[in-house]
Amino acid sequence: MKKLLFGALALAIGLGAASADAFAQAKQLKIATIQSANGPWHKAMIRFKEIVEEKTNGAFDIQIYTDGQMGDTTAMMTAMQIGALDMVYQGATSASYMKGGEALNVMMVPYLFKDGDSAEKVLNSPEFMELYDQAAQSSGIRVVGAWGQRSPRALQTIQGPIAKPEDVKGLRIRIPPIGLLEASFKTLGAQITPTGILEIYNGLSRGSLDGQDNGFDLSYPNKLHEVAKHWSSTDHVREIIGWFASEKVWQGLTDEQRDVIKAATKEAGAVATELQKEADEEARAAMEAAGVTFTVPDHAAFAAALADVHKEWEGKVWPDGLVERIRKMQE
Numbered sequence: 001m002k003k004l005l006f007g008a009l010a011l012a013i014g015l016g017a018a019s020a021d022a023f024a025q026a027k028q029l030k031i032a033t034i035q036s037a038n039g040p041w042h043k044a045m046i047r048f049k050e051i052v053e054e055k056t057n058g059a060f061d062i063q064i065y066t067d068g069q070m071g072d073t074t075a076m077m078t079a080m081q082i083g084a085l086d087m088v089y090q091g092a093t094s095a096s097y098m099k100g101g102e103a104l105n106v107m108m109v110p111y112l113f114k115d116g117d118s119a120e121k122v123l124n125s126p127e128f129m130e131l132y133d134q135a136a137q138s139s140g141i142r143v144v145g146a147w148g149q150r151s152p153r154a155l156q157t158i159q160g161p162i163a164k165p166e167d168v169k170g171l172r173i174r175i176p177p178i179g180l181l182e183a184s185f186k187t188l189g190a191q192i193t194p195t196g197i198l199e200i201y202n203g204l205s206r207g208s209l210d211g212q213d214n215g216f217d218l219s220y221p222n223k224l225h226e227v228a229k230h231w232s233s234t235d236h237v238r239e240i241i242g243w244f245a246s247e248k249v250w251q252g253l254t255d256e257q258r259d260v261i262k263a264a265t266k267e268a269g270a271v272a273t274e275l276q277k278e279a280d281e282e283a284r285a286a287m288e289a290a291g292v293t294f295t296v297p298d299h300a301a302f303a304a305a306l307a308d309v310h311k312e313w314e315g316k317v318w319p320d321g322l323v324e325r326i327r328k329m330q331e
Helices: 002-025 040-055 073-082 092-097 102-108 116-123 126-139 179-187 197-206 247-251 255-289 299-305 322-329
Strands: 027-032 060-065 087-091 141-149 154-157 172-174 211-214 230-232 240-246 293-295
Touching: 027 040, 040 060, 040 087, 040 141, 040 240, 040 255, 073 087, 073 092, 073 141, 073 240, 087 092, 092 102, 092 141, 092 240, 102 126, 102 179, 102 322, 116 141, 116 240, 116 322, 126 141, 126 247, 141 247, 141 255, 197 211, 240 247, 240 255, 255 293
Parallel strands: 027 060, 027 087, 172 211, 230 293
Antiparallel strands: 087 240, 141 240, 154 211, 154 230
8 A cells, every 4th residue: 555655656746747847848938029919910929929839839938028018129139139039020121230131121122022922922932041041140130931911111191192203202201211212212302301200290290291101000000190191002112020039049949849930930920911901901991081092103103213223232232133033033
């Protein structure tokens, strides 16, 4: 009897130790975004968490931080480099600011991608994976995948409609400090007016700005339709959301774990795409109800006007011929 009790006790202790070991082996991964809770990006991150935790049998405990809790883009990038943050979900173009990631500025070439699906295809191609690998070696930050389509960039103005390239000439436009975007609008004859994103509303309402360049995903939440009543769907840049990881973390994973994470970024990115499209439709309906007029401009005319903008960067910032190879990938 004593032997049975001792055996039962040993078994219980063994099971408890095994459970403790299993719990101890769950690696916590912190993933953050600047976007708001319950938005498309957040829900994509929730799906990512579900997939990874399930497919790795609880090897990871993924903690999600939204609303810029881990700081702005620069702060989050720095946190990944020093190991204080494991992953980030943010616009893939942020990779162009990374040391060794300069070639990724090519993402901002106007009218480079036919549509969002084509952009995802290209940005997850072997050629771009090589560029991500080079950037990871220099910066300590890796782009694991680029999945999740943002709203196409458009022009929202207090004057309008904007139907052709000539309509942009002379307008004071707020453009983010991205070289290719600034060059594009200077080529169209706009006056580039530096303004923080939180100051755009005041600039438009006071008339110090004539317009701004963003998609629905940033324009509508900031209520810019209250003061800028003309929306022109130029669709001049199509951006994808990137899944970034600390290279220290990435190198500490097994091949099987990396495969799970890569697959999860694609599936979770599809959630962001679907929800963003729904949100864009809702935003447009609400903006129309608020008196905003919508115009679909002559995309071919805009593309022709901006056809040579990228040549200053070709062979200098990114490999020679990359733009043409990207276009051929979409044929």
